[in-house]
Amino acid sequence: MSRLFVKPLVGLFLLALLAPALVHAQVAQPVSLELPGYVALESARDYEARARYPESSRALALGEVDPIRAKRIPAPHSLATPDVDGLLTVWSSKVSFEAGEPVVLHVAVTDLPADVVAGTRITGEVVDSDGHVLGKVTYRDGGWFDEATGDGVFSGLFRFPVARVPELAESFLVKVRAEKPDGEVLKAASGFLLSNPHGRLTGQYREELVDGNLVISAEVEVDRSGRFHLAGTLYDVTGQPVGWAQAAETLEPGTHWIPLSYYGLMFHERGARGPFVLGSVALSTTSGMPNALNDVVESPYRTRVYGLESFRAQPHGDPALLESAQRLRTEAFFSRLRATQ
């Protein structure tokens, strides 16, 4: 007898709770938010997807750019000066320069007649975070560090005093001033990071399979003890980024190997067997802030061919992400319940 009531009981219970939401979904509102709890539910779905990989390694979607290279592309900054014609665009040739390297800076003057641009005098000041001026920069259109003459792009060179090399790294501001022939002044600011890394890549690499993951280790020569971070993007033979991995270790002076573990599932998802190319490798010293960034090394290593059966196909199942997802799903349920009250 009791079994006769179970199905109707469950059905009526669910109907009582969800009916208002179902009605809402069927009647297209002119303008409406997604159903209550959408933000929680979407976040839960995102976490369940991300939980398939450990935080130290993830697959890159087809067409996704190399995240290491993307962060090292210096972006020009344009700043308008109110009530002054013209636009000043400023940038550094690199996001970070290693100590001893000349700092090359660029400025473009636009939205002005060519003769005005040609007659504009551009200077800069390199300033630290305390506001102290380290030196001045004169920008020229032409010169060995300027790509072309007459293109509206001016370049300047700055060499740091040896005594001013930071202990680890330091960020600097570049105040740019462009004085037009009529005396009007355009101003803008850019900057760069000056890095003094405590270790560097030797150029030696090795590979192995560990628990169904492809582990590529990079040899590092450490000058001073500290914490070191390594990241690498793996490409397939067609030149497409496949996956990314990172690792961090505290190391003493000497030679060490830092392993980058590419989680096996990514190769199944991309159907990629190798050989693979370590397309970008970035080492940094992260003993303090700001971190000291070594220059990115491109394509230093190529792996052998692997069969897909060599790689693990099981999702990682990050427990913290799955826990967050479960809590958010519960929260989303109650959000919709509250909306029906």
Place this chain on the structure above:
Amino acid sequence: MKLRLIIPLALALLLAALVLPQAASAQPCFIFVHGKQTDTGTFTNWNNARNYWIDGSRDFIRTATKSFSASFYVVGYNGTRPYWESQAAGEVSNEILNATNGGADGGGNRCARTWSQGGTFWVVAHSMGNTVMDFILGNNDSSDPNFNFNGPYSDVANRISLVISVSGAHRGSEGADAVCGNSGALCNFLAFFIQDCDDATFWLRSDDGVQVRSFSNSPARNVWLTGGYEAIFGASACLSGEDDGVVQYASIYACGGSATASYDNSNACNNSFKQEASGFRNLDAGHENHDDIRDDTDRDTRRQIPDGIWNCSGVPCAPNTVVQSNTSTAQFVALLY
């Protein structure tokens, strides 16, 4: 026959009566993180941190928590320090952990449920508060460059559910560029946001050498992005594209590429072109400036942006569609849970 329907119906109603009251208590706890400061007041006096969200009779926290029906906790950190320092990211991470443990903020407010009791926690951050959260959530794993740099970042990332970013300075601020570059009187901003090129402002420039993405990875939990597009006279002339008078859209919506690229409500970067590969999602935009958006004083128009969460007749609205009138960001937050 009637018994087959009456008894299950009665039991269903009884079950609903038991479940429904839990709905009210299953709300997230809101943790509020303020933005940049020109003095240490929010760090040394909790009331200053609380008042950051109030203007006259309007109160962002009261509105967002539905008249305090959802529990909340207000963080106060030193907004004059760089986002990564111990009195910024370190302080914020420790306070968030305290909140999830059921500890009280400086005003005695506690989350209704602790983490161990199954609680969920939404961080609502304004302006530089988001730069701080990006650093914390992007350094939560032992393989991250600045793992647990000066606080329990891993615990924070494990416990919070998501972040609501309100006019966040994820890619810095062109306002900071202008002030540090001495761009002139008309580019100087409201004193309570940016007065001079102090330490916090220096680290809020849009230069890649100071940006948080250069020193962190994807946030461990989703950051949902909303911001303002009401200009501030004079100040907005110094910013690229749409802005709220202090922070440009490329930063508010955590865009990839150039931090000073020009965007507006019709072409703001979508969820596939963010400063990190994952973790940033679009919500919408409100006609509020950088100051109004944090204190519920401007209940104005809201517009859809690419990948935003508003529907028009059941399908996503076209970007730049007016989706609401007379609705502040605080009121919008109250609609999300």
